[in-house]
Amino acid sequence: MERxxxxxxxxxxxxxxxxxxxxxxxxxKKILFxxxxxxxxxxxxxxxxxxxxxxxDNLGNYCSRSIHGAExxxxxxxxxxxxxxxxxGCFHLNLTGGEPLTRPDILKILxxxxxxxxxxxxxxxxxxxxxEVANYLKELKINQVDISTYGMRKKIYERVTQVPGSFDRCxxxxxxxxxxxxxxxxxxxxxxxxxxxxxxxxxxxxxxxxTFRWGYFIHPRIDGSREPLFFRLSPKEGIELERKNxxxxxxxxxxxxEKGEVSLKRDGLFYxxxxxxxxxxxxxxxxxxxxxxxxxxxxxxxxxxxxxWKELVNYVxxxxxxxxxxxxxxxxxxxxxxxxxxxxxxxxxxxxCVPYFRELARIRKEWMKKD
Numbered sequence: 001m002e003r004x005x006x007x008x009x010x011x012x013x014x015x016x017x018x019x020x021x022x023x024x025x026x027x028x029k030k031i032l033f034x035x036x037x038x039x040x041x042x043x044x045x046x047x048x049x050x051x052x053x054x055x056x057d058n059l060g061n062y063c064s065r066s067i068h069g070a071e072x073x074x075x076x077x078x079x080x081x082x083x084x085x086x087x088x089g090c091f092h093l094n095l096t097g098g099e100p101l102t103r104p105d106i107l108k109i110l111x112x113x114x115x116x117x118x119x120x121x122x123x124x125x126x127x128x129x130x131x132e133v134a135n136y137l138k139e140l141k142i143n144q145v146d147i148s149t150y151g152m153r154k155k156i157y158e159r160v161t162q163v164p165g166s167f168d169r170c171x172x173x174x175x176x177x178x179x180x181x182x183x184x185x186x187x188x189x190x191x192x193x194x195x196x197x198x199x200x201x202x203x204x205x206x207x208x209x210x211t212f213r214w215g216y217f218i219h220p221r222i223d224g225s226r227e228p229l230f231f232r233l234s235p236k237e238g239i240e241l242e243r244k245n246x247x248x249x250x251x252x253x254x255x256x257x258e259k260g261e262v263s264l265k266r267d268g269l270f271y272x273x274x275x276x277x278x279x280x281x282x283x284x285x286x287x288x289x290x291x292x293x294x295x296x297x298x299x300x301x302x303x304x305x306x307x308x309w310k311e312l313v314n315y316v317x318x319x320x321x322x323x324x325x326x327x328x329x330x331x332x333x334x335x336x337x338x339x340x341x342x343x344x345x346x347x348x349x350x351x352x353c354v355p356y357f358r359e360l361a362r363i364r365k366e367w368m369k370k371d
Contacts, residue, residue, distance in 0.1 A: 022091075026277035032309050034092040034278040035085060036291055039109065040072055041283055043099040045125055045161040047150075049191055049231050051292060052098065053223040061102055072283040077113050077301070081281065084305035086116040096291070098283070101128035107136055117195075119143050121185075127166050128171030138180040144211075145157055146185040147174055151197035152204055160193050171211040178208050185211040190241060191218060191231040198241070216241060217337075220345045235359040239367060268319070269340055269351060275316030279309065281364045287312055293341035293350075325351035335368070336361035 027158035041052050044060045073081070085093070095115060100106050101124055113120055122137070126147040129137075137145065147170070150160040154167040161167075177184050186205035190198055200215070205212035206241040218232035233241070273291040274280075281287055285300035287308040296315045298308035319340075327333055330353075340350040346355065 001140050002041055023277060030313050031089055031277055032090050032279065035090055035279045036094040036096055036282065038096055038283050038291065039078065039106065040098040040101045040103050042102040043097060043168055044102060044127060045099065047161050048193065049189060049218045049228045051219045051221050051228060053221050053225065070284040073285050075108060077107055077285065081112055081300055081305060088092035088306050088309065091119055094121045094123060096123035099125055099128065101133065109143065110140060114140050121146055125170060126173035127169035129176055131176060134176035134180055135238065137182055139275050142182065144183040144185055145177055146187050148187050148189070149201055151194045152196065152200040156194050166216065176265060185213055188214040189218065190214055190216040190233065193231055193235060193272055195233065195237065208209045222294060235356060235363055238360060243367060243370060260323065268314045268323045270319055272339060279312055279365055290341060293344055322349065322351040324349055324353070326353045332358060335364040
């Protein structure tokens, strides 16, 4: 990795190009570069669209441990995993949940990770960011804090989170970070509950000079519950949002394919970065492809990160599409954002076509032809 990075003249290039260089090189060489580490499934909010099964516990948190039947990783176990990640060259670390700030030891974990040299993004709902926490993050020089924001009106925001007072606490947390010049990314999951808030959230991020990221994909819960799907946009609404806010997205994707950066044919089952240069770790120490797809489930309490990464790479390499796989010869493939996680979550079959994504692809194709 050091020799590879030395060949890049970083003077005058943008951040996107900088990261793109490392993603391409590490994916090609199967070097673990990015990890999404779920530190807990506990959360102080109860968002309608959340993919994690939840129920309240006696502390007022949701996604209680009793649902999952396992103890979360201890501080020493988390540190051991971070040691191993650093040793094999991992650099980009997303610390997420649940709400990671519900962990009493979160600040100690952040400090330990920073001292190991990781580029750290903390994903939070912002409601537990106090003056003390904000000062600590400033002193730590955290690289970025991603805050999930569902609207700029209290009524709408709290209809999503289902917790009174959460809107004011979220805004307070954001402003505490902003006042200290801590890099912020405002993230918005767009759904039928808050679609009318989109422009205001976008303008709010622009006013703060924060990064703004959004998406509208909502998943069934990992226990099979389809309740979150009641809140997702229709395919027509989703594509219309893309037309207005990502007019060049698919032109750029097509250019990537023409340059050979993305395969035109999905001959294999997995085609994203998972198992090539990234993975996810659950609060119970299981290695998975991503946050939504809970396989292969390598147990870090029984083995090491290096062995788990090798197993994941082999899992991706050896995975074969089943009889329900339709992507390889589908005329909509170029326009479709389906992935095996969606097949598994929606139909219990990692190779199954999901009608919602097929309809998205059909409308997207019509849009591109028209434009």
